[in-house]
Amino acid sequence: MDEEHLHDELRVFKDRSFFQLKLRSFFTVYLLLALSFLLITVLFAVSISKVSAVSSQLHKVHLEQKTNYSSTDYLLFPCGPGSREWEYFDKKCYYFSLGRTTWHKAKAACEEMHSHLAIIDSYAKQSFVMFRTRNERFWIGLTDENSEGEWEWIDGTDYKSTFTFWKEGEPNDSSNEDCAHLWGLGQWNDVYCSYECYYICEKPVPA
Structure with missing residues (x-):
């Protein structure tokens, strides 16, 4: 009986040791899982923070690019990268319309x-528009x-003291005929203001 009792106690002790070992194993696994989850959460939060910061910075750069173009852009497009249909000449920008309308x-x-009809106050400017208009009006x-x-001149330039290029007669x-246009070889002609022809706009080079 004593021997059997001893075997029973030994078996119970082994069972308890195995159970305690299993508990410790489960506890270790759960602890590792909890630590892993905490680490993943922290890394995720840091990543989101960095992505948000980068996104904000990119948005800021994009806005700056829309309003502050590089010097290279202005060398290529003196009238502004967003105004590529405008042509540069002697510190002014000119737009030549593609459609006809009244004065x-x-x-x-x-x-x-944000411009006005072209003011031609020098032979240099006359030569520029004359070449560009190609005999159209x-x-x-x-x-x-x-x-x-x-x-x-609609901008207040003194007409009497500046260059003129009227066609003979x-x-x-x-x-x-109260409005002037270019015709023929670029010479000026007066015609009724409801006549329809192309037009030239002029504005200063953007600051």
Whole structure:
């Protein structure tokens, strides 16, 4: 009996030791899993924070690029990378329309683009627009609507003391011809303002 009792106690002791070992193993596994989960959570939070910071920085850079172009961009496009349809000449930018309209509508169209109908006050500028217009008719910012025979540049440039390039015999004010355009070989002609032709807008080079 004593021997059998001893065997039983030994078996119970072994069973308890095995159970305790299993508990320790499970505890170790759960502890490792908990630590792993905590580490993953921390890494995930750090990653999200870094992604958010990078995204914010990229957004800031993108906004700066939209408003502050590089010097290379301005060398290639002096009138601004966002205004590539404008042409540069002598510190001014010029837009040559692709469609025809009346003088007043042309004036309004230029104003919508923060510009005005072209002022031709030098032979150099005349040569530039003359070459560019290729014998088509283009409105310029010259009119005598306010006072017949008193021609005025719409930006206030003094007409009487500046360059002119009228076609021979013009302006003749035939049929209330109060607006000027380029025609023929780029010479100026007066015509009624409701006539439809192309137009040239002018504005300063962006600061």
